[in-house]
Amino acid sequence: xxxxxxxxxxxxHEVEADPQMPLLWVLRDRLGLTGSKFGCGIGVCGACTxxxxxxxxxxxxxxxxxxxGRDIRTIEGLSENIDHPVQRAWxxxxxxxxxxxxxxxxxxxxxxxxxxxxPSDGDIDAAMTNLCRCGTYPRVRRAxxxxxxxxxxx
Amino acid sequence: MxxxxxxxxxxxxxxxxxxxxxxxxxxxxxxxxxYGAAAGDQxxxxxxxxxxxxxxxxxxxxxxxxxxxxxxTHALLIAEELGAAWDRVRVQFSGAGELYRNPQKNxxxxxxxxxxxxYFRMLREIGAMARGQLCAAAAARWQVPADECxxxxxxxxxxxxxxxxxxxxLIQEAVRIPPxxxxxxxxxxxxxxxxxSAPRLEIPLHASGRSEFTVDLQLPGMKVATVQxxxxxxxxxxxxxxxxxxxxxxxxxxxxLEDAVAVVADSYWEALQALRQVEIEWDxxxxxxxASDEHAEALRTLLASDDAEARIAVSTGEPDAVLAAAAGRxxxxxxxxxxxxxxxxxxxxxxxxxxGRCEIWSGTQGPMxxxxxxxxxxxxxxxxxxxxxxxxxxxxxxxWQRDFVDRAVDIATxxxxxxxxxxxxxxxxxxxxxxxxxxxCSFDASVSPESGIRALKVRLAGAGxxxxxxxxxxxxQPDPSVMSGFRDHPYRIEHLHVDWRPVRTPxxxxxxxxxxxxxxxxxxxxxxxxxxxxxxxxxxxxxxxxIDDPRRRNVLVTAAEAGQWGRPLPDxxxxxxxxxxxxxxxxxxxxEVSVRDRRIRLERITCAIDCGTAVHPDNxxxxxxxxxxxGLTAMMYGAIDIEQGRVRQGNFSxxxxxxxxxxxxxxxxxxxxxxxxxxxxxEPGLPPAxxxxxxxxxxxxxxxxxxxxxxxxxxxxx
Numbered sequence: 001x002x003x004x005x006x007x008x009x010x011x012x013h014e015v016e017a018d019p020q021m022p023l024l025w026v027l028r029d030r031l032g033l034t035g036s037k038f039g040c041g042i043g044v045c046g047a048c049t050x051x052x053x054x055x056x057x058x059x060x061x062x063x064x065x066x067x068x069g070r071d072i073r074t075i076e077g078l079s080e081n082i083d084h085p086v087q088r089a090w091x092x093x094x095x096x097x098x099x100x101x102x103x104x105x106x107x108x109x110x111x112x113x114x115x116x117x118x119p120s121d122g123d124i125d126a127a128m129t130n131l132c133r134c135g136t137y138p139r140v141r142r143a144x145x146x147x148x149x150x151x152x153x154x
Numbered sequence: 155m156x157x158x159x160x161x162x163x164x165x166x167x168x169x170x171x172x173x174x175x176x177x178x179x180x181x182x183x184x185x186x187x188x189y190g191a192a193a194g195d196q197x198x199x200x201x202x203x204x205x206x207x208x209x210x211x212x213x214x215x216x217x218x219x220x221x222x223x224x225x226x227t228h229a230l231l232i233a234e235e236l237g238a239a240w241d242r243v244r245v246q247f248s249g250a251g252e253l254y255r256n257p258q259k260n261x262x263x264x265x266x267x268x269x270x271x272x273y274f275r276m277l278r279e280i281g282a283m284a285r286g287q288l289c290a291a292a293a294a295r296w297q298v299p300a301d302e303c304x305x306x307x308x309x310x311x312x313x314x315x316x317x318x319x320x321x322x323x324l325i326q327e328a329v330r331i332p333p334x335x336x337x338x339x340x341x342x343x344x345x346x347x348x349x350x351s352a353p354r355l356e357i358p359l360h361a362s363g364r365s366e367f368t369v370d371l372q373l374p375g376m377k378v379a380t381v382q383x384x385x386x387x388x389x390x391x392x393x394x395x396x397x398x399x400x401x402x403x404x405x406x407x408x409x410x411l412e413d414a415v416a417v418v419a420d421s422y423w424e425a426l427q428a429l430r431q432v433e434i435e436w437d438x439x440x441x442x443x444x445a446s447d448e449h450a451e452a453l454r455t456l457l458a459s460d461d462a463e464a465r466i467a468v469s470t471g472e473p474d475a476v477l478a479a480a481a482g483r484x485x486x487x488x489x490x491x492x493x494x495x496x497x498x499x500x501x502x503x504x505x506x507x508x509x510g511r512c513e514i515w516s517g518t519q520g521p522m523x524x525x526x527x528x529x530x531x532x533x534x535x536x537x538x539x540x541x542x543x544x545x546x547x548x549x550x551x552x553x554w555q556r557d558f559v560d561r562a563v564d565i566a567t568x569x570x571x572x573x574x575x576x577x578x579x580x581x582x583x584x585x586x587x588x589x590x591x592x593x594x595c596s597f598d599a600s601v602s603p604e605s606g607i608r609a610l611k612v613r614l615a616g617a618g619x620x621x622x623x624x625x626x627x628x629x630x631q632p633d634p635s636v637m638s639g640f641r642d643h644p645y646r647i648e649h650l651h652v653d654w655r656p657v658r659t660p661x662x663x664x665x666x667x668x669x670x671x672x673x674x675x676x677x678x679x680x681x682x683x684x685x686x687x688x689x690x691x692x693x694x695x696x697x698x699x700x701i702d703d704p705r706r707r708n709v710l711v712t713a714a715e716a717g718q719w720g721r722p723l724p725d726x727x728x729x730x731x732x733x734x735x736x737x738x739x740x741x742x743x744x745x746e747v748s749v750r751d752r753r754i755r756l757e758r759i760t761c762a763i764d765c766g767t768a769v770h771p772d773n774x775x776x777x778x779x780x781x782x783x784x785g786l787t788a789m790m791y792g793a794i795d796i797e798q799g800r801v802r803q804g805n806f807s808x809x810x811x812x813x814x815x816x817x818x819x820x821x822x823x824x825x826x827x828x829x830x831x832x833x834x835x836x837e838p839g840l841p842p843a844x845x846x847x848x849x850x851x852x853x854x855x856x857x858x859x860x861x862x863x864x865x866x867x868x869x870x871x872x
Contacts (some may be wrong), residue, residue, distance in 0.1 A: 001403055018403060018404075018424070018427075021421070021423050021424075022423060025421050025422055025423035025424075028370075028421075028422070029378060029420065029421030029422060029423070030421065032372055034363070034366075034369075034370035034372070035362070035363020035364070036363070037367075037369070037498070037499070037547070038369060038422065038500070038577065039498050039499075039500075039580065039806075040580045040805050040806050041426075041579060041580055041805075042580075042805055042806075042807060044805065044806045044807055045498065045806050047498060074363075075362065075363035076363055078362070079362075082358050082361060082362045087358075087361045087362060090357070090361040091353065091357055091358055091361055094351075094353065094354055094357055094772055094773075094776065095357070095361070096221075096356070096357055096360035096361065097221030097222070097223070097776060097780055098219075098220055098221030098497075098498065098499075098545070098546060098547050098548045098549075099221070099356065099357075099359070099360030099365050099545060099547070100367060100497075100498040100499045100545075100547030100548060101498050102360045102361060103363040106361065121819070124814065125814055125815035126815070128813075128814045128815075129813060129814075130813075130814075131498070131806060131811045131813065132498070132811075133496060133497060133498045133548050133550075133784070133811060134221040134498075134548060134780045134783075134784075135779055135780035135781070135782065135783025135784055135812075136776075136779075136780070137783065137812075137813070137814040137816075137817045138779055138817055138821050139776070139779070140814060141814060141817065
């Protein structure tokens, strides 16, 4: 076990963990931040998506030892009142079904929109590789367009 | 964590008891409405509806929220009659119990698309009873007749005197008034919630990561466990060497279960690392010889055999004689593989066993049998088990099974007093599922342009879900799970024979979204399409002429019109249509695809549904979208292969799902509110999806697809 200093949603945390322990399990089982979900454990499904220095990161395969000194952002840090433009768009388009993959979807969408404030369908297709078993994809696409509008109006 | 105890109607249970006089709760009980075990009205109210001192309405849903939106729909039904303001309604999950049984199936169980239809009347009556109490309280205060009062936006209103009173201000008086014996439900033209799409109450929770799934639970002193079962179905644990695993950091204990090994640790990851270090010898048993490709071959043999046990599902006219005499014969053979559910949240359950009591926390689709199985595993009475429910990260029938509860209780029994959160790895989830059974279907038919279908013989072969542990139970009738769609098809076919050839399998099989309809929709609607083309007819016109019932025909026509059937398409494009009625709802879909070099692009899918009354239209659309994507994932990729008794697939890398980039640019749904008896919506969107697309592929390129998934035959999505 080693000690790691992490910055998560702007707050400093110190955790004790095996250096190989993926960030996801540090978040969930050490720090109680359960918004990021476990879906596959191999970095495919994206339910665990967080942002690291802005970049979309599959936290289930990202070792905690590589996180020190980096700016980690999770769904919990997106907004206090569920009013980030992407969250508002998600609510307006009534996107989630079971909801399990949606934290990861939203984090991926936030990253996309920061890099590309007005993405085309093709841009969205290329960026959004998260899996959803309920089939919310058509609404995810609509919500990203709507979030782009909300952000442009702000 | 959700509160498992029924929320008292009006303040607290104690208040009610005091108000009514101690022990007189049952004296209040009016003649039962036939819901629950002789439940009185007061008991029902307490079970489903509470009003907090600040006026917040708390609705208790008896169903699992697995993505179908029942969390909102149940709240909406009560809010409608109660006259609640939507932003002052909250929902919690019930525990397990007789009071929570779905009146339509006499069981508390989430499935068969019955969460709305089953509770539709009862929840409105409960809302109306509470409205009656609040109106009576206000009427007494104002000295006006109670029937002149109504509720609206969280107030009792007396229109004649222009007076209003907030629900919260009436609690103390209303609690002393028994619920009315007779309630009048609101007229459809006065609905404020039913038929409109109030924002779903669970969505802000999901959009903020705050919805609590079983894997998210955190209890004082809790440990996390993961498990590996014998990779061969029916196998058992031989011996294990766990010394190294036991010493690994964060590990609490290693446990030998009957057919599995479990590790309990501080975190899931530490448990998983340790589990991988346990040396295990399995006693694989007879299941180790099973291969799914040999099973598929056995199904083919059964279909070809004239001696095999064949249970007749439908037999009208004289198809053999007609076929023998007729020209225009056409035959075909269809196959589908085993499928896993692959819910996004792997199987999970929290259990704590101590001092003759057991508590479980689960997203189960069957709370009562979760309770009963926990009791059996813990060796205690069901009354000693408390079931707490959470959001479920997908269900699709998988969480109807009880194995994840059994495992959690087995582990928790070995660490008394410690709450154990069991999380399966994705690999365990895919390899220890209760699979949609593999099926094969053959047909022999005769058609002509003038008379349509002269005769049709269909043979189905596969395992029956309800005969899994009791072969022959329904003989000479087919297993009820296997004939969906073939018995209740809408077509006028004078000479028709459908039979089922049962087969045994060591593979655990179970309900999978839309159950038998999932494969039969593909078989039947592909066959009908083949017959249309063989008769030289347009597949839509052919179907329309064979459907006599106006309601069903209207759904077909609506889908065709919305999907612009008949409108010219570019080269390489094609449209397909399919129809399927399931769970009381009628659905037709039109798919438009483009095909080039075995690369398919889903251009557009149009869906028409008649579910009688759409209680929450936006959610009906969402369920159609979800059902279509689920069906098309199976069509494109879904296959579980078993070799030497082991499931070969293990994660989304080899059991892939459709992704956002695979979506058609448009999925549109047209809802027909026919007012006919209400049907479900969670499953009916699925069955027509695959046949609509394969029929469109045929229209686009002339290739008939008779086996799924498409990826197995070199097809790719563009």
